[in-house]
Amino acid sequence: MNIAFDAKRITNNATGLGNYSRFVLEALTEYRPENRYLLYSPSIGRPELYRELLEHRSVQLHTPHRALAFLGGSLWRNYSIPRLVREAKVDLFHGLSNELPLGLYRAQRVGTVVTIHDLAFIRYPQYYKPIDRLLYRRKYGASARAADHVITVSEQTRRDVIGIFGVEEERVTTVYQGCSERFAQIQPEEVAAARQALRLPQRYMLFVGSIEERKNLLLAVEALAQLQDKELHLVAVGRRTPYVQQVLDRARRLGVTSRLHLLHQVGATYLPGIYGGAEVFVYPSRFEGFGIPIIEALNAGVPVIGATGSCLEEAGGPTSLYTDPDNADMLASLIDRVLIDISLRRLMIDEGRSYVERFTPKRIARDLSQVYEQVMLTYE
Structure with missing residues (x-):
């Protein structure tokens, strides 16, 4: 099968949708090498992000002439x-980041699949500019309704696509995301290297994600001030936004500035080691399409505390803990429990590793292939 992808995120984005897109291609090239994969991107972007993908003979990158x-x-x-x-006689086109090219809407002879990651811009409009909300709703909604099939990364998003965009249930399938297998294979030397290079504290809880209002790092800072264990620090790794200043101001007022460490532009080299050194992972985000950092933490053998209200329970499973995203007392209490109760901690680590086996690249390649084959049956 000849399968094409909108590869803008693959070539340009180091986090989020870029990681998802590269993960999909890595899984498919390893477990479905018989297919031909064509990547279409408006620029070569950052070759270091996708260099390994192009080592597969089945993968080709196509970019426009400079003039175009x-x-x-x-x-x-x-x-x-x-x-x-x-x-190129492509059989199927997969829009990996919420949209399809306009010229492929209801196109003949080319099957279409689009992945919708979340509808946070509708559920939490206060976090988005009005023009962005308008554009996203039009583009994502039109793509979902036009595609032969829609993939969502959680059941939460599946329900939203059906209910908000009006897509028929039979045309929407959840295929969960996964993460690099490196997070399940962290070596002590990786932890030591990250600790030394980034000057990490000896003991810390970890947050990974863009430091923006929706992801609610303020709650973790407030919980930090209430912990029984005053030796524990908070390390937050993610893209800097104006929200960072609110976080710093709150830490200053609560007297925990010396225990807060904000790291920006941390390369993939050190990220597994950062996870490996953490005592607990906290992710109090108000809304997510799925929650890849939770999957990374569980693979790394780190107990996870997420938040209620979206789909984080799908990512973390039944033995992770979940806080009200507006209750710092509750989060602090849960963190204290994980630090003090050794048997609970062991259960969360062991069961968490078992739970994330459902997010392996092999399983995701299988689930994606089933969707592709289902679409292609309509073109025979």
Whole structure:
């Protein structure tokens, strides 16, 4: 099968949708090597992000001529990609980041799949600019309704796509995300290297994710001030946004500035080691499409505390703990429990590792392939 992908995130984004897109391709190339995978991106972006993907003979990257790229990557993606995939005799096109090229809507001879990650911009509009909300709703909704099949990364998002966008239930399938197998294979030297290079504290709880209001790092700072264990620090790894100043101001008022460590632009080299050194992982986000950092932490053998209100229970499973995202007392109490109760801690680690076996690359490649094959049956 010839399968094409919108690869803008693969070539340009180091986190979030970029990680998801690269994970999908890595899983497919390993477990479905018989297919041909064509990546279409408006630029070469950052080659270090996807260099290993191109080592597979089944993978080809296509970018526009400089003149076309100069005219506008969006125009090329929406109107040139449809022509190019037909010329390449592509069987199926997968939009990995919420949308399809306009020229592929209801296209003949090319099956279409789109992954919708979340509808946070509808559920929590206060975190998005009005123009962004309008564009996302139009683009994502139109793509979901036009695609032959929609993939969602959680049951929460599946319900939203059906209920908000009005897509038929039979056209929406949940295929969970996963993470690099490196997080399940962390070596002591990786932990030591990360600790030394980033000057990490000896003992810390960990947060990983963009440091923005929706992800609610303030709650973790407030809980930090209430912990019984005053030797525990909080390490937060993620993209810096204006919200960082609110976090710093709150830490200063609570007297925990010396125990708060904000790390930005941390490369993939050190991330597994950072997880490996943590005593507990906290993720009090108000809303997520899935929650990959939780999967990374569970693979690393770190107890997880998430938040109620979206789909984090799907990512963390029944033995992780969950806090009200507005209750710092509750979060502090849960962190204290994990630190003090050794048997609970052991249970969370062991059961967590068992739970995340459902998010392995092999299983995800199988589930994706089943969706692709189902779509292709309609074109025979």
